[in-house]
Amino acid sequence: DGGITQSPKYLFRKEGQNVTLSCEQNLNHDAMYWYRQDPGQGLRLIYYSQIVNDFQKGDIAEGYSVSREKKESFPLTVTSAQKNPTAFYLCASSTRGGLDTEAFFGQGTRLTVV
Amino acid sequence: GENVEQHPSTLSVQEGDSAVIKCTYSDSASNYFPWYKQELGKRPQLIIDIRSNVGEKKDQRIAVTLNKTAKHFSLHITETQPEDSAVYFCAAKRSQGNLIFGKGTKLSVKP
Numbered sequence: 273d274g275g276i277t278q279s280p281k282y283l284f285r286k287e288g289q290n291v292t293l294s295c296e297q298n299l300n301h302d303a304m305y306w307y308r309q310d311p312g313q314g315l316r317l318i319y320y321s322q323i324v325n326d327f328q329k330g331d332i333a334e335g336y337s338v339s340r341e342k343k344e345s346f347p348l349t350v351t352s353a354q355k356n357p358t359a360f361y362l363c364a365s366s367t368r369g370g371l372d373t374e375a376f377f378g379q380g381t382r383l384t385v386v
Numbered sequence: 387g388e389n390v391e392q393h394p395s396t397l398s399v400q401e402g403d404s405a406v407i408k409c410t411y412s413d414s415a416s417n418y419f420p421w422y423k424q425e426l427g428k429r430p431q432l433i434i435d436i437r438s439n440v441g442e443k444k445d446q447r448i449a450v451t452l453n454k455t456a457k458h459f460s461l462h463i464t465e466t467q468p469e470d471s472a473v474y475f476c477a478a479k480r481s482q483g484n485l486i487f488g489k490g491t492k493l494s495v496k497p
Contacts, residue, residue, distance in 0.1 A: 305484065312395070314475060314489035315430075330484070362429065366485075374420065375485055377429040 275299040278363050278378035284386050285350065285357065293348045293381045295363035302368035304346035305375070308332060309360040318361075321346055322368050350383065358385050388413040390478050392488025399466050400496050407491045409476035410458040416478040419452060419459045420485070424473045433474075434461070466495045 276297040285291045295304065303322050307315040317330030321340040335354025340346055346365075350357045360382050366375040389412040399405050411419075417438040422430035436443045436450045436459065443450050447466075452459040463470055473492050477485040 307487075312489065314392075315487040317484060317486075320484055364485075374432050374435065377422075377431070379429045 276363065276365050276376050276378045278361075278381050280381060281379065283381055283383045285383060286386060288352045290349055290351050291383065293350070293361055293363075293383070295346045295348065295378055296344055297346075297365045297376075298344060299365055299376060300343070301365035301376075302343070303366045304340070305364045305366075306330075306336070306338065306346070306348045307362045307364065309362055309380075315362065318348065357383055359383060388416075388478075388483075388486045390476060390486050390488045392476050392491060394491060395489065396492045396494070398494045398496065401466060401468060403466055405461075405463045405466055405470070405493055405495075407461045407474055407476070407493075408458060409460070409478075409488050410456075411478040411486070412457070413478065413480055413483075413486070414457065415480040415483075416486075418479040419450070420477050420479075421448075421450060421461050422475045422477065424475065424490075426472075430475060463493075466493075468495050468497050471495045 279294045305320045306318040316332050318336050319338040321327035324343050327338050327340050337349045362380050363378040364375040392409045420435035423433045424430040434450050436452050447464050449462045473490045475490050476488040479485045
């Protein structure tokens, strides 16, 4: 299957804990993204990275952190500062700029606070 | 900021009928407009896209139209089938920018 892999598929977090969601791609894409999906809210951008060692906040970055040390990897940490973290998280990658800018999505991680 | 509005939020059609989903965007510099289909519990997958240098694109039963002057684009599905039931997302993007998604349309096709 397809080039971009998220793990784990399901994740449970206790209140006050940090958790890290993994996203790896072998598509040689420069750009990677994290989205949060809630019912009726569509896809909201948390963080994005257009190149290694650089990343930018999206619309809802508060309570999240990321790193981009390798081209292939863009892990997302959900910190204890995120007050409502229960959601479906999607990672995506694409070429940077240009006309062929289809975004490929991972299969998602469903995070639940217990 | 940049915004994409998508309507309707839910759509129910009889098998064989057509379905139309409409989106408007705010950033006049947007030049790439993809549509994604997301089945329950699965990842969004690209079904069709259009770039700003064309007004219409077709792929079998699906087509997308773009009106740059009015800043809106639409997805048309003809001869709908039960397997077309899913959530559909439109998005808009400018060069060197990020995809901005609509909130999605839940399409139900009744046999």
